Amino acid sequence: MKKVLEISLGVVTSVGGFLEVGSLTTAVQAGAAFHFQLIWAIVLGTICIIFLVEMAGRFAAVSHHTIADGIRERFGFNAFLWPLLAVLLVNLLVMSAEIGGVAIALELATGIGFQWWALLVALLAWVFLWKGTFGFIEKGVSILGLVTLCFVVGAVMLKPDWGQVAAGAIPTVPNHDAANYWFMAVSILGASISPYLFMFYSSGAIEDRWDESYLGTNRAIAAMGMSFGGTISVSVLIVAALVLAPHGIDQVDDYHQLPLILIPIFGFWGFVLFIASLGIACFGAVLEVGLQQAYLLAQGFGWTWGEDQKPRDNPGFSTVYTAALFLSALPIAAGLDPLKLTIFSMALTAASLPLSVIPFLFLMNDKRYVGKHRNGMVSNAAVIFVIALGFMLAIVAIPLQIFGGT
Amino acid sequence: MALDAWLAGAAPQNYTSRTLQSIGRKLSGAETQIQSADSPEVPDRAGLITVISRLAAAIANAEAGLQENNPARVERAQRDVRNAIAALAATYTKSFSPHP
Numbered sequence: 115m116k117k118v119l120e121i122s123l124g125v126v127t128s129v130g131g132f133l134e135v136g137s138l139t140t141a142v143q144a145g146a147a148f149h150f151q152l153i154w155a156i157v158l159g160t161i162c163i164i165f166l167v168e169m170a171g172r173f174a175a176v177s178h179h180t181i182a183d184g185i186r187e188r189f190g191f192n193a194f195l196w197p198l199l200a201v202l203l204v205n206l207l208v209m210s211a212e213i214g215g216v217a218i219a220l221e222l223a224t225g226i227g228f229q230w231w232a233l234l235v236a237l238l239a240w241v242f243l244w245k246g247t248f249g250f251i252e253k254g255v256s257i258l259g260l261v262t263l264c265f266v267v268g269a270v271m272l273k274p275d276w277g278q279v280a281a282g283a284i285p286t287v288p289n290h291d292a293a294n295y296w297f298m299a300v301s302i303l304g305a306s307i308s309p310y311l312f313m314f315y316s317s318g319a320i321e322d323r324w325d326e327s328y329l330g331t332n333r334a335i336a337a338m339g340m341s342f343g344g345t346i347s348v349s350v351l352i353v354a355a356l357v358l359a360p361h362g363i364d365q366v367d368d369y370h371q372l373p374l375i376l377i378p379i380f381g382f383w384g385f386v387l388f389i390a391s392l393g394i395a396c397f398g399a400v401l402e403v404g405l406q407q408a409y410l411l412a413q414g415f416g417w418t419w420g421e422d423q424k425p426r427d428n429p430g431f432s433t434v435y436t437a438a439l440f441l442s443a444l445p446i447a448a449g450l451d452p453l454k455l456t457i458f459s460m461a462l463t464a465a466s467l468p469l470s471v472i473p474f475l476f477l478m479n480d481k482r483y484v485g486k487h488r489n490g491m492v493s494n495a496a497v498i499f500v501i502a503l504g505f506m507l508a509i510v511a512i513p514l515q516i517f518g519g520t
Numbered sequence: 521m522a523l524d525a526w527l528a529g530a531a532p533q534n535y536t537s538r539t540l541q542s543i544g545r546k547l548s549g550a551e552t553q554i555q556s557a558d559s560p561e562v563p564d565r566a567g568l569i570t571v572i573s574r575l576a577a578a579i580a581n582a583e584a585g586l587q588e589n590n591p592a593r594v595e596r597a598q599r600d601v602r603n604a605i606a607a608l609a610a611t612y613t614k615s616f617s618p619h620p
Contacts, residue, residue: 370542
């Protein structure tokens with residue numbers, strides 16, 4: 115019974131914590147511009163993150179190491195430095211985008227410009243991290259994030275042609291705007307497979323003191339939580355395709371357009387639900403990425419770490435999340451467009467994935483860490499395939515998008 | 521869509537107003553860009569600038585209606601916005617469609 119409760123809570127937190135500014139905006143843009151044609155990118159990204167999250171939990175439960183810890187120990191500090199720098203940089207951009215997401219939600223709610231909210235959001239997140247426990251951050255905010263299920267309700271209420279939705283799960287070549295199509299595909303993959311997601315999960319498993327008895331729980335949480343989370347992203351895409359395109363909106367390049375996707379379905383409540391979804395989902399992500407930055411550096415340098423300890427007992431850990439939060443708030447406070455930053459940081463995430471995922475795959479195949487629980491052929495192949503695809507698409511699509519081309 | 525939502529009472533005034541301001545800024549940027557470009561790729565540049573100005577004026581009018589909380593003025597401006605968008609689409613197609 116205890117395990118069933120744990121699985122349910124784990125699934126609920128995964129679902130509530132899945133949607134964030136990256137998955138939301140990339141799905142809205144993809145739906146508006148390419149109807150259901152990019153559903154495949156969400157499906158591929160979700161499959162990949164299911165494998166990665168399951169591996170992260172399995173690695174932590176069996177080896178009692180976090181991923182960062184394992185990479186540093188197995189490959190040495192010099193080799194660890196490159197993935198560390200790449201993930202730190204990408205996380206900083208992602209955190210900036212998430213702070214931008216909360217700031218946009220606050221602008222939509224109050225009419226006061228988003229840049230005025232950035233530092234306040236960072237301060238509020240800092241108070242949560244300083245005062246909160248891991249359980250509170252992991253479960254409390256994620257459970258509030260269940261408000262994002264309104265997109266699933268909205269998608270069902272719009273009665274889409276489910277045959278067309280299913281057809282969107284099969285990759286096809288675009289018949290217009292090819293550069294934008296592939297760039298969107300890369301951004302969706304980056305939003306779905308953010309390294310902070312699975313690295314945070316492995317740190318969480320250590321914080322929650324998982325052991326081998328949690329392997330089944332881990333598998334269930336990874337598969338169900340991430341699948342339901344992916345379903346929310348697909349629902350956002352469906353809603354955007356069915357609401358925006360008929361009004362002639364095929365480009366979403368202004369964040370003011372975002373709330374319009376729920377208004378025709380729920381009226382004024384659609385506006386409220388959108389703001390709540392964006393604000394809560396992004397705030398949850400700010401907390402998770404902030405913690406992940408601190409985990410990463412503390413584990414990499416061998417400092418004491420843990421969100422359940424008092425800040426004075428792990429000064430390095432708390433200094434990192436403090437600095438990361440305020441650094442990330444600066445670009446938004448300076449007026450950088452959160453939507454543009456989001457899309458760019460998601461594409462960059464996809465390009466940087468090999469740096470963090472490849473060393474992790476080595477660990478998952480190392481008997482010294484995971485013993486008989488090593489990866490099988492299927493999980494190795496699935497992850498390598500998606501990461502390679504995301505990387506190659508990013509290498510081609512990012513320059514095309516920046517310098518123009520079709 | 522934002523004006524529809526405001527007229528239906530489904531979107532607050534400050535959100536709708538900010539959306540219109542943002543569109544206004546984009547139109548102004550597009551107008552400046554077209555004016556400054558001297559490539560032969562825009563054959564009917566003057567026509568294009570005229571319809572963009574018409575659209576910008578209709579958006580400004582809608583925003584003024586919003587500030588006055590005057591649905592009738594907003595509705596009239598909304599019709600002008602729709603007409604200007606149709607004219608813009610036609611001019612754009614004429615200017616940028618491949619010539620045989």
